[in-house]
Structure formats: structure tokens, C-alpha cells
Amino acid sequence: MGFPKDFQPNNGIEVHELWCSYMWSDGPLVYIYPKPGIEHNVNAAKEQTKLFYKKIVDEKKQYALICDTRDTNPIDKECRDFYSSDAATHNVSAFSFLVDSKFSMVIANFFLGLTTLPFKVKMFTSASHAVSWSKNHIAP
Numbered sequence: 001m002g003f004p005k006d007f008q009p010n011n012g013i014e015v016h017e018l019w020c021s022y023m024w025s026d027g028p029l030v031y032i033y034p035k036p037g038i039e040h041n042v043n044a045a046k047e048q049t050k051l052f053y054k055k056i057v058d059e060k061k062q063y064a065l066i067c068d069t070r071d072t073n074p075i076d077k078e079c080r081d082f083y084s085s086d087a088a089t090h091n092v093s094a095f096s097f098l099v100d101s102k103f104s105m106v107i108a109n110f111f112l113g114l115t116t117l118p119f120k121v122k123m124f125t126s127a128s129h130a131v132s133w134s135k136n137h138i139a140p
Helices: 042-056 077-083 102-113 127-135
Strands: 021-026 029-034 063-068 092-098 120-124
Touching: 021 042, 029 042, 029 127, 042 077, 063 127, 092 127, 120 127
Parallel strands: 029 063, 063 092, 092 120
Antiparallel strands: 021 029
16 A cells, blocks of 8 residues: 555554545544545445445544545546535534645635535645644534
8 A cells, every 4th residue: 555655544553445445544533545546436435435334433423534635536526416415424524635736725625615515624735734624623
């Protein structure tokens, strides 16, 4: 597994691998690393969500997700709609994304501002800032 230096699981953390991504949790923070070059479609989204609820979620808790999208292809509308649905997010209080540039961050935050989502969302160019923000947005 070749994770970026600033986005790696701590020692001893179990990493779940799917054909499209890796996922691990550290308490209420859940990290998602999509595999570079993979077309992440709605089937991948459903499989990843199923893994999240089967292996990580305690139904009584809320989680903040951090996804590193710096080396991924854009996802289509069907995939975005699934990820923002109640079926995929009823235990999610915040979702942060790592993007590759300030320009990407500004554009993405603009479009997110036009959409009402059931959780807080923010874009970052720094993994440490994404983690800090996510820790502060985990619902009790």
C-alpha cells in the first residue's frame, strides 16, 4: 500500500481494502484513500458504504470522514447523490476532502455552498488541517 506521507494509518490500525479504495478508522475519524486511476462510480460508493457500516460503525455514534481526493478522477452525479443520501450518511456528521490545490478547494467549496447536505463538508489542501477540522465537527 503506497499511501501519501501525510495520509497514512497509524501503526496497528486495521486497513480495509476494496478494489477501489482503502479505509481505516481511528476512533470517530474515518480515513478513505481512493486508489489512484480507478473510476469511482456508484457501485464503488455502495461497496465502500457497506464496508463502512459493517466494519467500522457503531450505530450509536457519529463519525467524521476524511477522503484524500488528490490523485483521483472526478466522480459522477449518481455517485455524488448516493454519497449524500441518508443511506450513506446517517452516522456521518462531517466530511472533509483533501484536494490538490487552492484553486480546486475554492471551486469545490463554491459548488458545495450551492447544495444542502445532511452533514458539514469542507475542502482542504493540508491533511493536518482536515484532521483538526474533522475532530471539531464530530457530533456527540
